[in-house]
Amino acid sequence: MKNKKCALFAATAMAISLLAGGCGMSKDDDGKVRIELVQYKPEAVDVFEELEDRFNATHDDIELVIDSPNDAMTILKTRFIREDNPDIIGIGGDINYSNFLDAEMIMDVSDFDGLSDIKENYLSINKDLEYVPKDGVYAVPYMANAAGVLYNRDMFEEHGWEVPETWEEFTALCDTIAKEGMYPLYFGYKDIWTCLAPWNAIAVNLCPSDLAYQVNSGNAKFSEHYAEVAVKERELLKWAQPNPVAYSYNDACTAFARGESAMYVIGSYAIPQIKSVNPDINIDSFVFPASSDASKNVLNSGNDLMFCVMEDCENKEAAYEVLRFLLEDENIELYLEAQSAVPCKKGDFELASELDSMREYIDNGIVADYQDHHYPSEMAVDAMIQTYLLDNGSDALDTFMARFDKEWVRYNKDIIAKVEKYKEKGE
Numbered sequence: 081m082k083n084k085k086c087a088l089f090a091a092t093a094m095a096i097s098l099l100a101g102g103c104g105m106s107k108d109d110d111g112k113v114r115i116e117l118v119q120y121k122p123e124a125v126d127v128f129e130e131l132e133d134r135f136n137a138t139h140d141d142i143e144l145v146i147d148s149p150n151d152a153m154t155i156l157k158t159r160f161i162r163e164d165n166p167d168i169i170g171i172g173g174d175i176n177y178s179n180f181l182d183a184e185m186i187m188d189v190s191d192f193d194g195l196s197d198i199k200e201n202y203l204s205i206n207k208d209l210e211y212v213p214k215d216g217v218y219a220v221p222y223m224a225n226a227a228g229v230l231y232n233r234d235m236f237e238e239h240g241w242e243v244p245e246t247w248e249e250f251t252a253l254c255d256t257i258a259k260e261g262m263y264p265l266y267f268g269y270k271d272i273w274t275c276l277a278p279w280n281a282i283a284v285n286l287c288p289s290d291l292a293y294q295v296n297s298g299n300a301k302f303s304e305h306y307a308e309v310a311v312k313e314r315e316l317l318k319w320a321q322p323n324p325v326a327y328s329y330n331d332a333c334t335a336f337a338r339g340e341s342a343m344y345v346i347g348s349y350a351i352p353q354i355k356s357v358n359p360d361i362n363i364d365s366f367v368f369p370a371s372s373d374a375s376k377n378v379l380n381s382g383n384d385l386m387f388c389v390m391e392d393c394e395n396k397e398a399a400y401e402v403l404r405f406l407l408e409d410e411n412i413e414l415y416l417e418a419q420s421a422v423p424c425k426k427g428d429f430e431l432a433s434e435l436d437s438m439r440e441y442i443d444n445g446i447v448a449d450y451q452d453h454h455y456p457s458e459m460a461v462d463a464m465i466q467t468y469l470l471d472n473g474s475d476a477l478d479t480f481m482a483r484f485d486k487e488w489v490r491y492n493k494d495i496i497a498k499v500e501k502y503k504e505k506g507e
Contacts, residue, residue, distance in 0.1 A: 112143045113398045118159075119170030120152035121385060123352070127418045135405050142398050160185065167393040168402060173219070173383030174453040178209045180388070181218055182498075187389040188216035192400055194407050195220065201445035202383055202424040208290050208449060211495050212502040218388060220403055221424035223415060225384040226365065226438050227281050227347030227450070230354070233362040235342050243366045243437055245374035247312070254319040257342050265316060266341035267324035268332030275465040276452045278313045278345045278368070284380045284448040285370035292454035295488065296499040302488060303481035310477055312370060314469055316345070325466065329353075337361055349384075351420045351434050366437040379441035381422060382449040459491045 119128060125148040135144045147166070149155050153176055156169060165185075171177055180186055189195070195203070195217060202221035207213070231243070239260065244250040254264040268274050287305045294300040317324065321335070330353070336344040337357035344350070345368065355361060367377045387406065389399045405411065412423050413430070420432040422442055431439060441447060455461045464487070468480040489496065 112141055113395050114143045114145060115168065115395070115398050115402050116145045116147065116166040117168040117170060117387075117402065118147045118149070118152060118156060118166040119385070120148075120156075120172065121170070122148055122150050122152070124148065124385075124415070124419055127415050130414060131406065131411055134411065135402065139401070139405075142401060144402055165390045165392055167390060167395070167399050169388050169390065170222070170385055171388065172453075173206055173209055173221070173386055173449065175209075175456055177206070177219065177386075177388070178211060178454075181209070181214070182211050185391055186218045187391045187393060187396070188218060189220065189389055189400075190217045192217075192220065192403060194400075194404055197407060197425050197427075199424055199426055199445060201447055205289075205383055205447075205449045206386070208293065209453065211293075211296070211498055219383070219386040220388075220407075221383045221386045222406065222412075223383075223385040223419070223421040224381050224424055224447075225348050226422055226435055226442065227277060227380040228345075228365050228368045228438065229281070230336065230344045230346060230350065230363055230365045230434070232336075232339060232342055233364050235339065241342070244369050245377065246369050246372050248372060250369050251315070258319055263321050263341040264319040265343055265345060266327075266332045266335045267316075267320050267345075268327045268329040269324040269466055269469070270327055270331070271329040272462040272466045274329050274332070274346070275313075275462050275469065276450075277347060278316055279309060279465055280450040280452055281345060281368035281380045282312050282370040283309045283451045284378045285368065285376060287451065289448045291451065293499070296492065296496050297503065298496075298500075302484050306484060307477060307481055309370075310465075310468060310480060313465070317469065325470065333357065347380075348420055348422070348432070348435060351432070363434045364437050365434055367441055377441075377446075379438055379447045380450060381442070381447035382453055383424065384421060386424075456491045459487050 128146045128148050132144055132146045153171070159165060198221055202224060203217065206219050206221065235241075236243075241253060241256065244253050257264040283306070286308055288294065291300060291302070291305055295302055321327070321341070327335070332344065332346075333350055333353045334357050335341060337354045348365065351363065354363065367379045369377055371377070387403055389396065393399050407425055409427060409429075412425055415421060416423060416429060416431070420434060422431065422435070423429045431442065435442065452461060461484075464480065464483060468476055471479065473479070
């Protein structure tokens, strides 16, 4: 018997339902409990293979099977429709998590003892991803990333440039670099998703972290908050190479790696790609200073990888044992060394040197999530931003802002109705 009907997936527009029995958990012939974990980061497959080996070598009663497929989210959604759920999923803190949570597919893990070791700010970020406030904890944050401005340390030291702390200092620095005959910035806007990197880094300084909920509640409009973000992202173009939409993400990474620009507005996830071109490049990164008040600077950092136990997992305690294992310091260090990530667990972990100038923000929890983690993929905000950046008309900003508000309502009608219903109940 099916025990509940799941909500409509925004990404697949298909209704799904769940069986009461767990699909991912089984027992092997030797009596071991089998726990299946599917995680969405194929670039970390080697790390997860090592973690799987370590776990199985130290546990006699549980067999851990970790799958790291390409296009994992599509595969997971297909499995959910077929009612073939793994026990644990490793996903990012974005709209997919919001949809799975809304569909009541994820278990409340408030009783998991490892939560006390997780930094509160990364737990709080997940609460903002709830369409309506829910009691409980539904994900264990594992790794975060950090996005701002990567810069070439050697170039900065050679020219005596200082890391800027305000928008005015940043624009002045760009002018100085340009006058010396170099590109201050480089963009790969041919891959439209990269248009979101500056957008997110600027927005965390200028917009409330729960803006999406405020809009869905009828208390705000995006156009009231995003206009300054849009203007400042557009202004960056004058300090970049000509026609940035002709260059891809790989082109931009390669150009920065070869010293063709002093800075690159992108996340820490780009570091391995950059160093694959130039292993000896000396990189650091700083928080994007989008405002005129340095005390308001906030690091753009979200949950890049977190673990959720599926609601129909039959052996919660075995799943919890897997989570405890993954949270052991030596296993976190294994992941950090390979991926240049930011740990969500409390502790004195060694961060990649490329994050040195962000360390203060990371250690003190001065972080805010990516605004685009709230955007439905169908809305294609990255393409909207690219279109705006290419629009040289006098009404480009007004057109963009009006479209943003209109498209949001179009693609979020069900969520807005859900929030209205929640508010009517006075909860």
